[in-house]
Amino acid sequence: MIVNRLFWFWASGSLLLYVALLLFVTIVCVAFTGPVPVLQQVRSPDILFAVQLSVRTATVSTLLSLLIGLPAAYRLAHYQGRFKDIVDGLLDIPLVLPPIAIGAALLVFFSQFPSREPSLDKILGRLGMPILFEVPAIVIAQFAVISGYSLRVLKASFESLNPRTSAVARTLGLNQAQTFLFVELPQAAPGLIAATILLWARAMGEFGATVVLAGATAGKTEVLPISIWLAMQAVQFEKALAAAIVLIIVSLGALFLFRSVTRVRL
Amino acid sequence: MIVNRLFWFWASGSLLLYVALLLFVTIVCVAFTGPVPVLQQVRSPDILFAVQLSVRTATVSTLLSLLIGLPAAYRLAHYQGRFKDIVDGLLDIPLVLPPIAIGAALLVFFSQFPSREPSLDKILGRLGMPILFEVPAIVIAQFAVISGYSLRVLKASFESLNPRTSAVARTLGLNQAQTFLFVELPQAAPGLIAATILLWARAMGEFGATVVLAGATAGKTEVLPISIWLAMQAVQFEKALAAAIVLIIVSLGALFLFRSVTRVRL
Amino acid sequence: AQRRKELRVFAGAANMPPLTEAAKLYEKKYGVKVWLTFGGSGVVLSQMKLARKGDVYVPGSDDYMEKALKEKVVDPKSVRIICWLIPVINVPKGNPKKIQSLEDLTRPGLRVAIARPGSVCLGDVAVEILQKSGLYDAVRKNIVTEGKDCADLAALLKLGTVDAIIGWDVFSYWYPDTPLDAIPFPAHLLRFRHIPAGVSVFASDKKEAQRFVNFLASGLGKNCYAKCGYSINPPKVTAEKEKSGPKKVQD
Amino acid sequence: MKESQGQSNEKVSHTDDSRPWLEVNHLMVQQGPFRLGPVTFSLGYAQCGVVIGPSGSGKSTLLEALCGLRPSSGTILLGGRPVEHLPPEARQMALVPQDYALFPHLSARSNILLVPRLRRLSDQALQERFHTLIRLLQLEPLLNKKPDQLSGGERQRVALARALVLSPTLLLLDEPFAALDPQIRPPVRRRLRQIFKELGTTVLLVSHDPMDAAALADMVYVLEKGQLLQWGPWDQVIRQPLSPYLTDFVGINRLTGIVVSQGDQRYLQVGTLLIPVHTTLPDGCSATLHFYPSHVTIHPTPAPHTIPVKVVERLDLGDRFQISAEVSDGVVVTLEGSGPPPVSIGQILFITITAQPQPDQ
Amino acid sequence: MKESQGQSNEKVSHTDDSRPWLEVNHLMVQQGPFRLGPVTFSLGYAQCGVVIGPSGSGKSTLLEALCGLRPSSGTILLGGRPVEHLPPEARQMALVPQDYALFPHLSARSNILLVPRLRRLSDQALQERFHTLIRLLQLEPLLNKKPDQLSGGERQRVALARALVLSPTLLLLDEPFAALDPQIRPPVRRRLRQIFKELGTTVLLVSHDPMDAAALADMVYVLEKGQLLQWGPWDQVIRQPLSPYLTDFVGINRLTGIVVSQGDQRYLQVGTLLIPVHTTLPDGCSATLHFYPSHVTIHPTPAPHTIPVKVVERLDLGDRFQISAEVSDGVVVTLEGSGPPPVSIGQILFITITAQPQPDQ
């Protein structure tokens, strides 16, 4: 009994401690800023633009990374071949690289490949779809950063499924695609939702790769993290914190909505 | 049969596409950099220092975040109370905030709390343990950034366990702590290992929060991502990429080692 | 339909408030959309160089312009000076630690920060001044951190994490509600920098870009910088000290 | 230890047990729309109680509530000590669940030995018990396999050994022999019974198999739709079955109809069929014939007082046969005889039944 | 469809089936140290084959290899078409696995209907089959529950319905009735048998229960240690059991010993016990007595030619009893009689056995 209490206390204590610290730091920061700038920020058109751009690009890049990540993670979870270790290692690259380095690598890629003149960016630019320092660059940067997580997290959730269920579904006459879509995917839904939340949140907060690849162009590629950074660069600490709070509010709101919707649907 | 092939092709295709893109961008970057700067970087004592500091701080902050994250995630996975949504929402904060904002929030926290004079940092400094701009700040910054992921990922892996097994272990006479340690934790081991890899990788790549909270003091708080950034700031793109390649090599090596060790032990 | 003319300016982040205002004026005056992309002066230079994009480069200080010229990103003939950067000792409002001179920075227990030498020009300037004054080793003991850029450095003081910094005179104006105090250096120690602007070699419309650079260096542009606390006139220094200053100045 | 049953192999009579070992009072469990109880029953020390009941009647729920895995109300006394507020591990019960719930990450050996090791029970007696169980359940070749490499029956045997090695005060077995071979069942049953009596283990087990129940049960508990319909010593309860489920369980045929007279002869009318009976019940009274298959005589041709039935199933059991025959629409009785089955499916048989109808309540 | 079995309820004789529906040739599966096969057997159209064998003998492995879930070598012909290279879904078999493997995210209804919906089988016949199964398996009240809210027996019934609703060409059932009530088993068996014959479904099922096997088996396959020891029509195979497992399965007692003579009287010596027998076998010949419980007579007191046995288990089955008695160390025989058991455990009984010893190979 006592052991149980102690254990429970320890586990709950860790959670409480963590949540309390989180709340505490947040409160200290809000107290430092004061409520006024937040309200001002929410009303400012710059921030509204940034909020919209952030939500849009984060959503697009999350969807993209799920689109690639779901089948790839599924395949990876089932892959037992010789190159497993190598593939696993390669997939760690986007995780270990700091986002600015990812941005730098992509910048080099788009500007130096296939050659310096014309580069990929220039070629696409001539087709009316320039990448660098434009909105698509934001999506690409976010995608590059989050798809590493996407694969890792989705793979884990496919691996935790009971393979018997899928096997039996096959004997009942479902082909692989049907088994994936109607047996495995719905079972993995909780993990998938958790992954989506993680990815979207990460995309919303992505700064390093974005600033290198898309630039911090006010009114064009200024997502919320860039607003925060610009405010910090202008040594407007209050403004930065206010923008951060806007980012938190918008994100938590969107995630809450997403959670509610998916809970109802499940 | 054809459907199966198509499906398999699609899944494998996604994985291949992703891995190929990753490899391709890496190769383009390495080609752009050339081998000489990489070799130079590897030999430079600054980089060696940064590598050491990075590996050490990332390891410490990963261990810390597991220490807090394991019990907290366990508790959270079992928590069905009224505040579930609120706690879940709060835990999204470290995910959505860009690292620089997290760094800024922590900077405000350490320098403004409980008051400006003396602040937490000053108080700790007088106790011989200053935080800001010292190595502990790196650990704190990394911890703050990765523990958000830690909770999410560990929680998912606890949730995918079969609750029956633990319940039966209890009836056989194991208390909660024993059940956790000897029944649940070993079952969650694959998820745990994946989480550890993800966290460590993320900590190795952490830049934003670190640079704000710990500064970019050469020979003191210069971790590898900061070296990369400094090189970029010095308009030495090749050098930046070379440092990134060093970071990749060191990280992949360490993760490969970790994977091999844990595979043998399981 | 004729597309509206656009200019893409890559600028050091420190320029943000005045340059934003200047760009707005320019847009209004000439009907040209000016996109301002901010970042570390070096980083934006790298971005321009790699992407081979951008019309105008406005770094945070002249040493980056030198790099830009060396990297052949900016056309040397197009460079104009906008304003001047003069180092001072910044302390919080009211100067609680009663710092009057460089010597006071050696006081034990004082927490001092400078910008990172070798990476931020303000850091180099600070080191030059300290070395010149012979106090470098004494002050270095008190240097708790090095800011990775000017904003970082100013924030340290603002948040009270350090007691004094060696910053630009303009830092004093960055916090309108609680301006910092600035203690100037004696003239014999003074080193200074300037903020230039130049046309990129990748500019598609070089004439338009040059017009913007000239606009910045004109009274209207300079006025924006002056409003933000920048010195638009060069400080008076002796010829001997001129050496460490900018080598090429065209005005 | 209230009694010393030590070396005796005799059944412990439940009546000489002055105070029961397990006393359950008004136990109630609510899960979704299903409610178990309130149930009140007891079980003597070192006795074996068998819980029977149709699928979904709450047998597993009862066991899990007893060992603390489902929230319940009511009281549970074990050896006089209330345990209902204790966490599962403090109740000194051990559960073998229907789905085994083996530890998937451990070999069969570690599955069995993990708990004793953690509870530091590793003494001489444990070692002996372990080896006895290994031999009894034929686990020797499986010890190093992980659960996902075991067959269904092998899993069940490991789950049994995992609980038995602990020699708990109360053992809760949820269909412990369902996946075992018929070959291994009787010896396992016999040996377990012996072990329980030797160690003084009180056992509550769920079973669907009348043979297992007959072999092990001192007491029997009949659950239906969450209610405890009947409980008591096995030999008494099976002779006075109160519920259709129990009647079926012990293999008694039931024919329910209405008593009618035609002249002197009295009949039980089942559907359209008239079954000749001897009874003093009034006409129009609803009554049921209960009879074992052995009370039925099969006639190859119609004879006086025989009733025609249609064969719907025939079981050739070697030296004997078992036939299911339809008396009237949907009413089926089971017949037995020796030798191979003399009929094929669909054929008509003529039978007489030796039984007296009892009035329905 | 090779035969029209349509309305006939008669057993399809395996012999009049010119070409078997399922033909398995040299099927071999290797998993870890365990090897199944090579096995070769066949099963006629619309017939029911029952696979029996001890736990771990490879029954589930055989079924899973047939439907393509385990890599195997050898050939499998279904209706003359080789299927061993086809993926599971193209083999037109349906498996009810031992562990049910229900779709955990779907209600019972969706579990049953997911596959027909996806395969667009939703026609009139399917609807009818669905409703028949719901009624037969009493699933009505469970349809909206998720698997984790179902009891063991309920899960098994859902798993059965999920496969049966598809009316596959070959149905593979792995212990499909293990968790069902004894009450529901006979009607389910009967009805299923009828449905299989009507739809022409060929069934291969694994069972531990002799009654289920006797009721359903046209053919029986005896697996032991991965080898197919014996197969053929049920009534033939059970009268000539080749393996101890099968003997036990059908309830035949075995006593193995050595023929000896004392004067005129000949005995089978089992352990230290002498059993009087009539035989022409030479002395010293190793021989076995095979006999059903019904071939044993119980004497309350010693009489000429009786042998003493010690009661080790007594089953009170209401109108009759079953007793396990030890003949000599570890050798146990099963006896039967009517009425309540006349003895208690540990008592000595005297029996005579009517059987002739057969020489061992």
Ligand SMILES: Nc1ncnc2c1ncn2[C@@H]1O[C@H](COP(=O)(O)OP(=O)(O)OP(=O)(O)O)[C@@H](O)[C@H]1O
């Ligand atoms: N978690 C749950 N939520 C809702 N209902 C449940 C839950 N678990 C079980 N039930 C229902 O409770 C009833 C009793 O279940 P229980 O498992 O005790 O049956 P059982 O007697 O063990 O049956 P079986 O012989 O089939 O194992 C069933 O009708 C089942 O559907």
Ligand SMILES: Nc1ncnc2c1ncn2[C@@H]1O[C@H](COP(=O)(O)OP(=O)(O)OP(=O)(O)O)[C@@H](O)[C@H]1O
């Ligand atoms: N994945 C596996 N790896 C290694 N051995 C296995 C694996 N699966 C099963 N086995 C072994 O193969 C043998 C046959 O298993 P199978 O499941 O076919 O037995 P079974 O006849 O169905 O037994 P039961 O009646 O107990 O279900 C068993 O000894 C089992 O331990």
Ligand SMILES: [Mg+2]
């Ligand atoms: Mg049950």
Ligand SMILES: [Mg+2]
């Ligand atoms: Mg099996």
